Amino acid sequence: MEKSLVIIKPDAVGKKIIGEIIARFEKEDLTIEKLKMARIDRKLACEHYCEHKDKNFFESLIKYITSDRVVIVVVSGEDAIKKVRSLIGPTDSKKAEKGTIRGDFGTDITINVIHGSDSVKSSSREIKLFFGQN
Ligand code: CDP
Numbered sequence: 304m305e306k307s308l309v310i311i312k313p314d315a316v317g318k319k320i321i322g323e324i325i326a327r328f329e330k331e332d333l334t335i336e337k338l339k340m341a342r343i344d345r346k347l348a349c350e351h352y353c354e355h356k357d358k359n360f361f362e363s364l365i366k367y368i369t370s371d372r373v374v375i376v377v378v379s380g381e382d383a384i385k386k387v388r389s390l391i392g393p394t395d396s397k398k399a400e401k402g403t404i405r406g407d408f409g410t411d412i413t414i415n416v417i418h419g420s421d422s423v424k425s426s427s428r429e430i431k432l433f434f435g436q437n
């Protein structure tokens with residue numbers, strides 16, 4: 304079964320919409336395999352977002368993701384990666400349609416509620432990074 308690594312970001316925890324987000328996945332018949340709450344430290348944040356290390360938004364992204372607790376989730380199901388990404392909507396919350404998670408709850412292109420893996424390769428790397436080998 305395909306797996307996606309999801310991070311419910313600090314703004315979403317602050318807005319008390321953890322349950323709402325998880326309910327949207329379950330309604331699409333996706334399964335919550337693993338779930339934990341944690342505060343991501345700078346080192347882990349940089350590792351997770353290493354593909355963006357040379358981008359101009361990197362520093363604000365790291366500040367944001369380490370600013371408060373997050374919920375880290377492994378979501379599984381048929382086509383889980385694509386399904387999760389389409390429930391989330393595009394990166395820029397302002398361009399995301401109503402009915403998507405970012406369209407309904409996001410603030411802008413940085414403060415955008417949630418992360419979802421973009422491919423099988425990044426999903427397995429990210430699951431290993433946050434949950435270890437098993
Ligand atoms: O999260 P997603 O895969 O949609 O976007 P990304 O291009 O992989 O960027 C990772 C994260 O960096 C985004 O979710 C935003 O929080 C942040 N970002 C930003 O602050 N400014 C941008 N121009 C692009 C992304």
Ligand code: MG
Nearest residue numbers: 418419420421
């Ligand atoms: Mg991405």
